[in-house]
Amino acid sequence: xEYLQLVTSAAQQKDYxxxxxxxxxxxxxxxxxxxxxxxxxxxxxxAPPVYSAEECEAIERYGRSWEAIVAATPEEMPSLEEFxxxxxxxxxxxxxxxxxxAFQRRGVFEET
Numbered sequence: 711x712e713y714l715q716l717v718t719s720a721a722q723q724k725d726y727x728x729x730x731x732x733x734x735x736x737x738x739x740x741x742x743x744x745x746x747x748x749x750x751x752x753x754x755x756x757a758p759p760v761y762s763a764e765e766c767e768a769i770e771r772y773g774r775s776w777e778a779i780v781a782a783t784p785e786e787m788p789s790l791e792e793f794x795x796x797x798x799x800x801x802x803x804x805x806x807x808x809x810x811x812a813f814q815r816r817g818v819f820e821e822t
Contacts, residue, residue: 711813713746714772717806720794727790736793739802740783743776768812775805 716722717739727735747769761769779798793799 711810713742714806714810714813718803718810723790723794734787735790736787736799740776740780740787743773747773762816764812765816768809772805772809775801779805
């Protein structure tokens with residue numbers, strides 16, 4: 711959920727950029743998905759009961775959108791300010807919002 715929340719929020723992305731100025735945040739947004747969800751495997755390893763069927767579908771939809779967006783973005787990503795103005799940023803943001811809505815139904819697990 712944290713990854714999806716970051717992708718949906720320009721304010722969080724700008725804060726991240728301020729806190730870590732040497733990092734290209736658009737690159738982080740793209741590459742971090744592979745850290746959380748191995749693209750080759752998708753949600754297969756996270757099937758119910760870890761994720762609900764709806765959450766698995768949301769992951770797969772986001773993954774397909776992510777792949778299309780990755781194909782449409784330049785290899786050398788622009789600055790965050792430039793990326794936020796690009797249609798690819800808006801598509802990524804919308805795909806993350808859609809996926810996040812599935813996860814928000816259950817909410818965040820509390821650590822014990």
